[in-house]
Amino acid sequence: MTVSTTSPKGGPQTKVLKTLLLLAVIYTLYLAKSLLIPLFFSAFVALLLSPLVAIARRIYIPRTISAAALMVLLLTPFTFLGLQLAEPAERWMQALPKMAAEITEEINEISDSLVEESEKPVAEPQEEESDSFFDWFGDDDDEKEAEKAESPPEEQNTVSDKLKQNSIEMAISVLSNAPLLLAQIFACLIFIFFLLVFGPGLFKVFIRDFPIVTNKRRALVLVHHIQTELSAYIVTISIINALLGTATAIVFTYLGIDDAILWGALVALMNFVPYLGGLASCSILLVAGMVQFGLVSTAFLPAAVFLGINILESQLITPAVLGRSMQLNPLIIILWLSVAGWLWGIVGVLLAVPLLMSFKIILKNLGALPHWVRLIETK
Incomplete structure (x- = not known):
């Protein structure tokens, strides 16, 4: 009687090999x-x-x-x-x-x-204590207080x-x-x-x-489907971001904010990164407002105006234009952006969503890993 040396499907050795293969792919992508x-x-x-x-x-x-x-x-x-x-x-x-x-x-x-203001109430009891009990340490206390004031x-x-x-x-x-x-x-x-x-x-x-x-016709249909859906997504997002940048530049010009065209182009480019791009734009505009207006309430004006425009775009315009077929789970997007940014930096963050869309389209058309497709699309 012969004993089979092959491991069963999904055994420990197969899982180890798959893990090593995944790590090798990640290392190759990074390198x-x-x-x-x-x-x-x-x-x-x-x-x-x-x-x-x-x-x-x-x-x-x-x-x-x-x-x-x-x-x-x-x-x-x-x-x-x-x-x-x-x-x-x-x-x-x-x-x-x-x-x-x-x-x-x-x-x-x-x-x-x-x-x-915080040191004023603390200094008074120490002076009283030194005057009443340890007057001969007064010089040392004065020197210590001087050092604290200078440090x-x-x-x-x-x-x-x-x-x-x-x-x-x-x-x-x-x-x-x-x-x-x-x-x-x-x-x-x-x-x-x-x-x-x-x-x-x-x-x-x-x-x-x-x-x-093996299936040539299916391969042609798959590539055509990827091209159609991905083109529609990228062109639509590009138009929306261009309109967002134009609206931001026009409003900033009306409000008298310096370099309005520069900030409009910046927010349009950053908005290709979902969620994180808007937060980064708000942070940059907050610094720009502090530089132009100083540490006053007006410094929040550029960031606040852009935040209002961005909320209108992200919550109303983009979902209505793209529809449900192009929607992705926000948590999956954030995790994927983190991985892509760690691997490829800023360019990886910009390419993250198109890559995720391509991955989803391929799995959906091949009928493979349907649970992953549902996970990516879950809202």
Whole structure:
């Protein structure tokens, strides 16, 4: 009698292998992020633009010409907007150390007044006790009180210097990462162009000749479904965020807030990150209000105005436009944003929701893991 050495389905060895495989995939995604980020971003953009190239091909326009024209149309508005925002963005970057110093000084003044008020009732009993019993220690007590009075400003100056140093380091890190960012943008443009020109031909060969694709018709339907739903989602979200940024810039201009176009573009970009993007925008606008108006109630005006516009957009407009088919569970989104941000940084956070949408569409069309699909869609 022979004894089978294979482990049963779902046994301990299989679970260990699956866990190791998952850890290996996560490590690979983290290690190869400099290569995978441009590839994924280019794939999403090419997926959105490929139907337009196909339409141009039907009227006998070569793919090279239509892809180049689409790239120019795509880059022109962003280049114009970048030129318009370059000067105010540079001015704010240069003003970061000064802003940190001014805010720190005002906070120090408030903390000094609070410390003085809290120390007044404590100092009186000590003086009475020293006068009545330990008069010969009076000089030492005076020296200690003088040291206590002198120590808080030193500590506060140290905190101020640290804040200034941190702001300078942040500005230096942003400038030092600029070449890498420009290189990744250039790589994305090249990938998008070549995917638009040569991607459809490679995809047809892959579907037709590779044995890994067993159901060719189903694969074509799946890719078309992903392209349709993802395109609808990204285009709709882009239009909503553009309108949000435009409305914010118009209201800020009316209220006399400086650099309204810069803040409108910032909140439009940050709003691609659900929930967390709005909170980050409110925090940035709160700092901008404190810099422009000082530590007064008016400093809350930019953040409060944007919060009202954002609530109107997120609670009324976006759910009505997208509908239930595009909705995702908020907790799943937050967890997924955390994982994507840990793996790929800011770009990973921006790509997190499209990746989650693609994952959900693939599982739904293949009929695989229906419990995961329900978990992602649960409200």
